[in-house]
Amino acid sequence: MTLFEISALLVTLAAVFSYFNHRYLRLPTTIGLMVLALVLSLGLIAVARFFPAAQAEAERLLRSIDFEAVLLHGMLGFLLFAGALHVNLGELRRQWLVVLSLATLGVFISTALVACLAYLALRWLGIDLEFVYCLLFGALISPTDPIAVLAILKSQGAPHDLQTQITGESLFNDGVGV
Numbered sequence: 001m002t003l004f005e006i007s008a009l010l011v012t013l014a015a016v017f018s019y020f021n022h023r024y025l026r027l028p029t030t031i032g033l034m035v036l037a038l039v040l041s042l043g044l045i046a047v048a049r050f051f052p053a054a055q056a057e058a059e060r061l062l063r064s065i066d067f068e069a070v071l072l073h074g075m076l077g078f079l080l081f082a083g084a085l086h087v088n089l090g091e092l093r094r095q096w097l098v099v100l101s102l103a104t105l106g107v108f109i110s111t112a113l114v115a116c117l118a119y120l121a122l123r124w125l126g127i128d129l130e131f132v133y134c135l136l137f138g139a140l141i142s143p144t145d146p147i148a149v150l151a152i153l154k155s156q157g158a159p160h161d162l163q164t165q166i167t168g169e170s171l172f173n174d175g176v177g178v
Contacts, residue, residue, distance in 0.1 A: 001065055003074050013040075028151060076174060084171055091164045099168035106169070107142050107176045114138035143177035144170060 001009075014033065021032030048055035092099065115131065115138035122129050153163055
C-alpha cells in the first residue's frame with residue numbers, strides 16, 4: 001500500500017468511527033475512537049482465527065507497508081503540526097524549563113523503567129529477549145499523547161500553565177523518543 005492509500009484508509013476509518021461514536025456511543029471523541037479501533041482489532045483477530053487465508057493476506061499486506069516512510073515521513077509531521085496549532089509560543093517560552101525537563105528527562109526515565117520492567121516480566125515468563133529490544137519498546141511507548149488528558153483538563157478548569165506544560169511536552173517528546 002502506498003502512503004496515500006494508507007492515509008485515505010485511516011481517515012475514512014476515523015470518520016466512520018467518529019460518526020458511529022457521535023451517533024450511538026456518545027463517548028468523548030478520543031476514547032470512542034480508541035474503543036472502536038480496539039473492537040475492530042479484536043474482530044480482525046477473530047476473523048484470522050477462523051479464516052487462516054485472511055490472516056495470510058493481512059500479513060502480506062502488512063509486509064508491503066514501509067512503516068518508516070508512513071510513520072516518520074507521513075503521520076508524525078501531521079501529528080506534530082496538529083499539536084503545534086494549539087500552543088501559545090509566548091506561554092511556551094515562559095514554561096521552557098519544565099517542558100524541556102519533561103520532554104527529555106521524563107522520556108529517558110520512562111524508557112529506562114519500561115525497558116527494565118519489560119525485560120524482567122519477559123524473563124519471568126520464560127521469554128529470552130535482548131535488553132536492547134526492551135529499550136526500543138520503552139522508547140516507542142514512553143512519549144505521551146495528551147489529547148484526551150488535555151480535553152479533561154480543559155473541561156475541569158485546570159490551570160492554564162499546566163495545560164501549556166503538557167501540550168509543550170507532547171510536542172517535543174516524540175522527537176526525543178525517535
